[in-house]
Each structure stands twice: as C-alpha cells, then as structure tokens.
Amino acid sequence: MGNQKLFKGSLQTIILKLLETNDKMYGYEITQHVKALTNGELKITEGALYPALHKLEADGLLDVEVAKVGNRLRKYYKLTEIGSKETANKLAEMQEFLKTMQHLVNPKFSSE
Amino acid sequence: MKLTTLQIEDLFKFTRKHFVYHYDVQSELVDHLANDIEEIWKETPQLSFQDARDTSFKKFGIFGFMDVIEAKQKQMNKGYRSILWRFFREWFTMPKMMTTLTVFLSLYLILKIQYSEYFLLGALFLILAVDLIKQTKARKTQKKKEQKQEKVFLLEAMIGNTRQGFATSGFFQLFNFLISVVDNVEFSNLPAHWLLLTSFSTTALLILFYVTAYLIPQKAEELLEETYPEYKLVKNL
Known part of the structure; x- marks a missing residue:
C-alpha cells in the first residue's frame, strides 16, 4: 500500500485519461476501472476521488450529466473542450516526469 | 442483487x-x-x-464524507462567485451603467451637503434593519424545509444564506467606520477625491447588496437549472 502515495499526485491525470478513452463515466465506475486496469495494484480511495472530480468540474475541465438508473440517480462525468486540451498537456507532463524519474532511479537504463 | x-x-x-x-x-x-x-x-x-x-x-x-463535502463546498463557492460577478458586471455596461452613474453622482452630491455623514449613517441603518428582517424570515423558511427533509441543493442554500457574508458585512464595516469618524470629520469639508472614493465604494456595495439579496434569489430557479442537470428531474419526482 506504500505505493499509493506515489499515485496520489497523479490522480487528476488518471481521471482525465480515463475519460478521454471512455467518453463518460461515473465515480464508482472510475474506481473499478482503475482497479481492473492495474490488476488491483492501484486502488483509488473514495475520499480522494470525489474531491478530485469536484475540483476538475469547478475548473471547467469536466461537465456532468445525470441519468435515472433503476431507483437512483447517477452522475456521469465527461471532458469539456478545455478538459480535452488539458488532458493532452497533463499526459505530456506525466511522460516528461516518468522520463526524469527513469534518469534518477535507473541511470544505466536511461543512458543507452 | x-x-x-x-x-x-x-x-x-x-x-x-x-x-x-x-x-x-x-x-x-x-x-x-x-x-x-x-x-x-x-x-x-x-x-x-x-x-x-x-x-x-x-x-x-x-x-x-468530510473531504467530499469540503471539496463540493469549494466548487460551489467558485460557482457562486462567478454567478455574482456575472450579475455585478452588468451594472458597469450599458444600459444599467446609467443607473450606476446616477447613484454614484447623487451620492457624491449628497456627501457635499453639510451633515451628510448623518444622512449616510441613517440610510445604512435602515438598509441593515430591513435586511436583518428579510434574513430572519429566509432562515425560518430554510429551517422548515430542512425539518420537512425537502431536497435542498447546495447552491440553493448558498443563494439564501451565504450572501450575508458579502454585502452585509461590507455595510457593517462602513457603518462602524462612519460611527467612529462622525464626531471628528465633516464629509462636506473633505477634498473631492475622498468624496469620489467614498461614493464609488458605496455605489459598488449597494450593487453587490442588490445583486446578492434580490437579483440572484429572484433568478434562483433558473440558476439552479443551469448548475444542476438533475434539478428539474428531482423537483418533479
């Protein structure tokens, strides 16, 4: 579980990337998707997911849609136009970060 | 299952x-x-x-759920501020700009009259008293809604409650300031730039008060529908 700390700073990027591939998703679906994609390695905690979603929504990167599913309401999130642009930026930033980390933790591997 | x-x-x-x-x-x-x-x-x-x-x-x-509530509150604060700004800005573009200018100039002319500080103090007292009555009524209605466990949206509560944080506290500051200076300063003797500044800030405060206390609550339904895609759906349930 120690590696959860490493993931924490990337939560927004993960959400944006997922929404880029899946069009629209609801909160619980996001947690399950991440769990499945990482074989349970990464678990997004509920207490972190919704604040992140609400922040992205407040920043205008996400838009919401609500549908009645069975006996309850479901809130779907999807990328806005600004959100799509920001996703590209965040992903580029993430690639850059991964490269830098590679240099730091594995100098031999990165020098080839 | x-x-x-x-x-x-x-x-x-x-x-x-x-x-x-x-x-x-x-x-x-x-x-x-x-x-x-x-x-x-x-x-x-x-x-x-x-x-x-x-x-x-x-x-x-x-x-x-504390983190979720906090994040939602922050998001809505931002939403409320942007609504407030949208309404406030209108008073500095035509045609509403004419009203703003009239209020501003009238205030300036009034301040030039002797003993105008007492007039301003009286007017402020009146506004604050009327607002206090309005707010007490609004709070009672809100409580009733809560007791009946009606579905109250966060922005809906903010439109009714949060506003007191903005304009009314501004009025109180002005009121306190006037009380503290009223014995020593005569507004009519102050240089023109001070009077212009006082008229401008009072005008801005008046607009803020009007927008938060009257305009936004009047347009509440419209704003809620705009903010919450589920609003109509829920109210019809």
Missing part, C-alpha cells in the same frame, strides 16, 4: 446522519454506496445490508 427503494432511502438517511445535508452531494454518494454494496454482495451475499453499508462507508477513511 439490487438495492430496493427502501434501502436507497436508508442510504439517503445515512448520508444525512454523516453531515451531508444537500441533495446534490447526497445523491452522488448514495449511488456510490449502492454500487459498492451490490459489488460486496457478489462476493459475500450473506452479509446484511447494514454490514455491507458500513464496510463500504469505511472505505471513505476516518474523516468519512
């Missing part, structure tokens, strides 16, 4: 018990808990509804 309508209602009560008072925040959490409970039941179907619910709630961590 799917959750029954009664169990969904229980989840709404559960969120309320854990300090989530607004319907928009509640409904998202209820859907989350419901999905998780259904998932838990797939693995351990013998677990009771209450136990599955508590297991799911524990995943939110020791602060429970």
Whole structure:
C-alpha cells in the first residue's frame, strides 16, 4: 500500500485519461476501472476521488450529466473542450516526469 | 442483487446522519454506496445490508464524507462567485451603467451637503434593519424545509444564506467606520477625491447588496437549472 502515495499526485491525470478513452463515466465506475486496469495494484480511495472530480468540474475541465438508473440517480462525468486540451498537456507532463524519474532511479537504463 | 427503494432511502438517511445535508452531494454518494454494496454482495451475499453499508462507508477513511463535502463546498463557492460577478458586471455596461452613474453622482452630491455623514449613517441603518428582517424570515423558511427533509441543493442554500457574508458585512464595516469618524470629520469639508472614493465604494456595495439579496434569489430557479442537470428531474419526482 506504500505505493499509493506515489499515485496520489497523479490522480487528476488518471481521471482525465480515463475519460478521454471512455467518453463518460461515473465515480464508482472510475474506481473499478482503475482497479481492473492495474490488476488491483492501484486502488483509488473514495475520499480522494470525489474531491478530485469536484475540483476538475469547478475548473471547467469536466461537465456532468445525470441519468435515472433503476431507483437512483447517477452522475456521469465527461471532458469539456478545455478538459480535452488539458488532458493532452497533463499526459505530456506525466511522460516528461516518468522520463526524469527513469534518469534518477535507473541511470544505466536511461543512458543507452 | 439490487438495492430496493427502501434501502436507497436508508442510504439517503445515512448520508444525512454523516453531515451531508444537500441533495446534490447526497445523491452522488448514495449511488456510490449502492454500487459498492451490490459489488460486496457478489462476493459475500450473506452479509446484511447494514454490514455491507458500513464496510463500504469505511472505505471513505476516518474523516468519512468530510473531504467530499469540503471539496463540493469549494466548487460551489467558485460557482457562486462567478454567478455574482456575472450579475455585478452588468451594472458597469450599458444600459444599467446609467443607473450606476446616477447613484454614484447623487451620492457624491449628497456627501457635499453639510451633515451628510448623518444622512449616510441613517440610510445604512435602515438598509441593515430591513435586511436583518428579510434574513430572519429566509432562515425560518430554510429551517422548515430542512425539518420537512425537502431536497435542498447546495447552491440553493448558498443563494439564501451565504450572501450575508458579502454585502452585509461590507455595510457593517462602513457603518462602524462612519460611527467612529462622525464626531471628528465633516464629509462636506473633505477634498473631492475622498468624496469620489467614498461614493464609488458605496455605489459598488449597494450593487453587490442588490445583486446578492434580490437579483440572484429572484433568478434562483433558473440558476439552479443551469448548475444542476438533475434539478428539474428531482423537483418533479
């Protein structure tokens, strides 16, 4: 579980990337998707997911849609136009970060 | 196994018990808990509804729903500020700009009259008194809604309650300031730039007050529909 700390700073990027591939998703679906994609390695905690979603929504990167599913309401999130642009930026930033980390933790591997 | 309508209602009560008072925040959490409970039941179907619910709630961590509530509040503060700015700005563009200018110039001319500080003090006192009565009434209505457990959205509560933080506190500051200077300073003797500054800030404060106390509450339905895609759906349930 120690590696959860490493993931924490990337939560927004993960959400944006997922929404880029899946069009629209609801909160619980996001947690399950991440769990499945990482074989349970990464678990997004509920207490972190919704604040992140609400922040992205407040920043205008996400838009919401609500549908009645069975006996309850479901809130779907999807990328806005600004959100799509920001996703590209965040992903580029993430690639850059991964490269830098590679240099730091594995100098031999990165020098080839 | 799917959750029954009664169990969904229980989840709404559960969120309320854990300090989530607004319907928009509640409904998202209820859907989350419901999905998780259904998932838990797939693995351990013998677990009771209450136990599955508590297991799911524990995943939110020791602060429970607090982080979610806080983030939602921050998001809505931002939303409210942008609505406020949208309405406020209108008074500095035509045609409303004419009204703003008239108020501004009238204030300036009044301030030039002898003993104008007493006039300003009296006017402020009147506005504050009327507003206090209005707010007390609004709070009573809000309480009744809460007691009846009506669905109150976060922005809806903010339109009714938060406004006192803005304009009224500004008026109070001005009121206090006037009381402290009224014995020593005569406005009519002050240089023109001070009078212009005082007229301008009072005009801005008056607009802010009018927008927060009258315009935004008047347009509440429209604003709520714009903010919440589910608003109409929920009110018709």
